[in-house]
Amino acid sequence: MDNSVSKGQFGGQLNGQALGATRQGGMSLVGLIIAAIVLGFAALVVMQVVPLYIADQKLTSIFASLEEEAAGSPAEIRRKIDKQLDINEADDRFDSKEFEIRPVTGGYSVTYNYDGRATLFGNLSLVAEFKHQARVHN
Numbered sequence: 529m530d531n532s533v534s535k536g537q538f539g540g541q542l543n544g545q546a547l548g549a550t551r552q553g554g555m556s557l558v559g560l561i562i563a564a565i566v567l568g569f570a571a572l573v574v575m576q577v578v579p580l581y582i583a584d585q586k587l588t589s590i591f592a593s594l595e596e597e598a599a600g601s602p603a604e605i606r607r608k609i610d611k612q613l614d615i616n617e618a619d620d621r622f623d624s625k626e627f628e629i630r631p632v633t634g635g636y637s638v639t640y641n642y643d644g645r646a647t648l649f650g651n652l653s654l655v656a657e658f659k660h661q662a663r664v665h666n
Contacts, residue, residue: 576646577654584658586616587640591662594638599664602629605636635665 555563590612599605606624613619628639644656 572648573654576648577656580644580646580656583618583621584644584656586618587622587658587660590616590618591638591640591660594662594664597664598666599636600666602636605629605638605664609638632663635663638662638664 590609593612594605594608597608599608606627606629609624609627610619613622613624622640622642626640626642630637630639639659639661641657641659644658646654646656648654
């Protein structure tokens with residue numbers, strides 16, 4: 529019996545590489561730096577944008593509570609908005625005077641549209657547009 533392996537089966541090369549040579553896989557230093565920059569920028573964007581949406585959730589809850597309760601006048605609606613802003617600790621960011629209150633059939637329409645701004649660095653900012661509307665019944 530012949531125990532030798534012919535070069536045709538497992539000869540001196542495997543897929544065009546010499547048997548002794550190994551190819552290392554992985555990321556180079558430049559690739560690692562680029563990946564760190566991209567991940568750092570993504571983390572910065574997330575850290576700046578998430579507070580905008582948390583504040584907007586507070587407004588969403590205020591508008592939901594306005595729709596559930598009846599109000600008699602625009603001044604009463606503004607007092608309720610002020611109270612809810614204070615409870616949700618959003619009174620430093622929003623002012624009840626900026627809410628538009630218009631009379632409609634059977635009650636009032638309350639709207640508030642604003643732009644949330646998140647400064648990334650230098651003069652580069654992200655702007656998110658938010659719109660809220662509720663109908664308050666008499």
